[in-house]
Amino acid sequence: MFAKLLKHDLRSLSRVGKPLAIGSFILGILGLISSIGHSLIMTQSYKIIERSAEAYANGDFELSESLSDLYSTLSFGGTVLAFMMFFIFMLLCASCLTIMVLLAVNFYKTLITDEGYLTFTLPVAPSQILLSKIVNAIIWNAIIMALFALGTAMLVIPSVTINENGLLAVMLSLEGYNKMNLVLFIVLAIESSFFSVIAYQIFYFFAIFLGGIVAKKRKLLASAGIIVGGHVAYYILQQILSFGFIVVIYTYLTPETTDVWLPYNPIDPFIITNIPLLFSFLGSIVISVVFFFVTKRLMTKNLNLP
Amino acid sequence: MTEEIIEPWQLEEKEASGDNKESQKPLVYIENLRKSYGLVEALSGVSLSIKPRKIVGLLGPNGSGKTTMIKILAGLLCPTDGCALIDGLEIGVDTKAIVSYLPERPYFNSWMKVGECLDFFEDFYKDFDREIAEKMLLDLDISTDSKLRTLSKGTKEKVQLILVMSRRARLYLLDEPIAGVDPAARDYILDTIIKGRGDDATVIISTHLISDVENVLDEYIFIKNGVILEHESMKDFRNAHEESLDLRFREVFKYVR
Numbered sequence: 001m002f003a004k005l006l007k008h009d010l011r012s013l014s015r016v017g018k019p020l021a022i023g024s025f026i027l028g029i030l031g032l033i034s035s036i037g038h039s040l041i042m043t044q045s046y047k048i049i050e051r052s053a054e055a056y057a058n059g060d061f062e063l064s065e066s067l068s069d070l071y072s073t074l075s076f077g078g079t080v081l082a083f084m085m086f087f088i089f090m091l092l093c094a095s096c097l098t099i100m101v102l103l104a105v106n107f108y109k110t111l112i113t114d115e116g117y118l119t120f121t122l123p124v125a126p127s128q129i130l131l132s133k134i135v136n137a138i139i140w141n142a143i144i145m146a147l148f149a150l151g152t153a154m155l156v157i158p159s160v161t162i163n164e165n166g167l168l169a170v171m172l173s174l175e176g177y178n179k180m181n182l183v184l185f186i187v188l189a190i191e192s193s194f195f196s197v198i199a200y201q202i203f204y205f206f207a208i209f210l211g212g213i214v215a216k217k218r219k220l221l222a223s224a225g226i227i228v229g230g231h232v233a234y235y236i237l238q239q240i241l242s243f244g245f246i247v248v249i250y251t252y253l254t255p256e257t258t259d260v261w262l263p264y265n266p267i268d269p270f271i272i273t274n275i276p277l278l279f280s281f282l283g284s285i286v287i288s289v290v291f292f293f294v295t296k297r298l299m300t301k302n303l304n305l306p
Numbered sequence: 307m308t309e310e311i312i313e314p315w316q317l318e319e320k321e322a323s324g325d326n327k328e329s330q331k332p333l334v335y336i337e338n339l340r341k342s343y344g345l346v347e348a349l350s351g352v353s354l355s356i357k358p359r360k361i362v363g364l365l366g367p368n369g370s371g372k373t374t375m376i377k378i379l380a381g382l383l384c385p386t387d388g389c390a391l392i393d394g395l396e397i398g399v400d401t402k403a404i405v406s407y408l409p410e411r412p413y414f415n416s417w418m419k420v421g422e423c424l425d426f427f428e429d430f431y432k433d434f435d436r437e438i439a440e441k442m443l444l445d446l447d448i449s450t451d452s453k454l455r456t457l458s459k460g461t462k463e464k465v466q467l468i469l470v471m472s473r474r475a476r477l478y479l480l481d482e483p484i485a486g487v488d489p490a491a492r493d494y495i496l497d498t499i500i501k502g503r504g505d506d507a508t509v510i511i512s513t514h515l516i517s518d519v520e521n522v523l524d525e526y527i528f529i530k531n532g533v534i535l536e537h538e539s540m541k542d543f544r545n546a547h548e549e550s551l552d553l554r555f556r557e558v559f560k561y562v563r
Contacts, residue, residue, distance in 0.1 A: 001430070004429045004430060007429075008426065008429070012415065015417065109415075110415075114409075114411050114412060114413045115413055115414070115415060116382075116413075117382060117407075117409045117411070117413040118413040118414060120381060120382055121380050121381060121382065121402055121405075121407045122402065122430050123399050123400075123402040123403035123430065123431070124399065124402075124430075125399050301384060302384060303381075303382065303383065303384055304343075304383055304384065305377070305382045305383065
């Protein structure tokens with residue numbers, strides 16, 4: 001029964017999910033083209049301005065002026081492509097947000113509106129209904145986030161491989177910047193982001209269901225209120241935990257520090273970046289489990305479809 | 307005189323045919339059922355039992371508690387107090403497998419085609435008979451390729467009714483099955499309800515169109531303000547009253563200025 005539920009959930013979202021995924025892929029391709037173009041233009045621009053300066057130093061002012069004009073034209077083209085790359089990145093970010101919103105809307109429609117009459121009269125346990133929605137969310141979020149990561153990589157990679165003066169290339173050449181830590185950071189960041197997204201999605205499901213059964217009218221407003229309240233509470237908790245973390249690392253992990261606010265020894269970047277990501281990952285798991293069981297209980301004991 | 311030998315299957319059939327009616331356990335058993343929405347009490351300690359193979363009319367004015375009772379039996383509402391059992395089971399996954407529920411509103415996604423709705427029911431309900439459903443759709447001239455959003459309100463209701471009645475359920479809960487349907491189709495639908503249900507099935511119909519359904523009912527229940535006023539068999543009603551059930555309803559529920 002669970003497999004059938006999941007099949008129907010995947011199918012119901014694929015009407016909008018597929019075009020979104022295809023759109024994200026096309027954006028990635030456009031991003032790659034823009035990035036390659038931008039990197040080539042910037043590489044040639046540096047060479048042209050160098051030659052222009054050389055020509056000026058040699059007294060060939062006509063050549064220097066011509067090369068300067070060419071540089072201006074290329075710079076303008078590079079700027080346009082840079083804006084395009086930024087715009088494509090924003091659209092890729094928007095696609096990640098869009099799939100979360102679509103999943104929340106789908107959850108609301110199939111459980112709280114008239115379609116809930118069909119869903120809750122099926123011979124399946126409420127926990128299976130909820131689990132199907134969550135697995136559906138995991139699959140669609142994974143697809144869109146993978147396309148986001150691919151699109152972002154297509155924007156960034158030409159900048160590193162073609163443009164030796166690009167930001168990322170400069171970062172990697174900095175002394176003390178451990179490439180292995182960078183790779184680990186990227187892996188943890190992706191993993192932590194993905195599980196955070198899933199945790200948020202389950203929390204949104206809880207908020208939508210609670211708003212739907214508690215409020216007689218304006219159910220979406222009630223759900224939105226719960227979501228905002230939850231985000232505020234989570235932000236406050238994050239700030240408290242972050243402050244505590246900073247106090248701990250500066251007090252206990254730098255033994256030669258005499259003043260807690262002024263560390264004299266540099267902290268390993270691994271600890272600064274990767275430990276919080278690990279905590280974020282664990283926090284996401286806890287949030288997901290807690291809200292799953294709370295929502296399941298609401299569905300079993302407090303179902304009141306209007 | 308030769309002695310009649312009764313085989314075991316004949317004894318079962320004799321019992322099932324009604325000779326031992328009183329010994330049959332009720333299919334629906336409700337005891338002291340309450341449902342409150344804040345300060346409003348939709349059901350106030352309702353108790354009743356319904357035996358198998360009955361067509362029961364659940365009749366009452368708007369806001370009397372008919373839909374609330376049906377939704378509790380369908381598993382869409384949790385009661386505030388009391389208990390409701392279907393075939394001796396508490397409302398849950400097992401009862402949903404034997405209960406076929408028709409709400410008073412469309413509940414399929416409008417982008418779905420009629421054929422996809424059939425696929426959906428076939429996937430989840432083992433007792434769904436696709437052949438019967440397709441035959442009824444053909445009789446009512448409804449194409450399986452039609453998208454629900456292109457159908458009229460009445461046609462959508464017919465599609466839902468066909469899906470519900472194509473199941474071999476033990477209990478059919480029909481909330482206003484003929485309200486939005488044209489008079490010509492009402493007879494077909496009522497005929498479908500009587501003939502479409504299984505031999506052992508019970509049907510509970512909630513409706514305002516009493517004159518259309520009273521000839522098919524075995525029992526009726528009058529409910530008002532969450533309280534059952536009357537629950538009788540149609541046989542006893544006709545023996546006791548000369549008037550029709552429709553007139554009786556108007557008498558019991560008449561509005562006083």
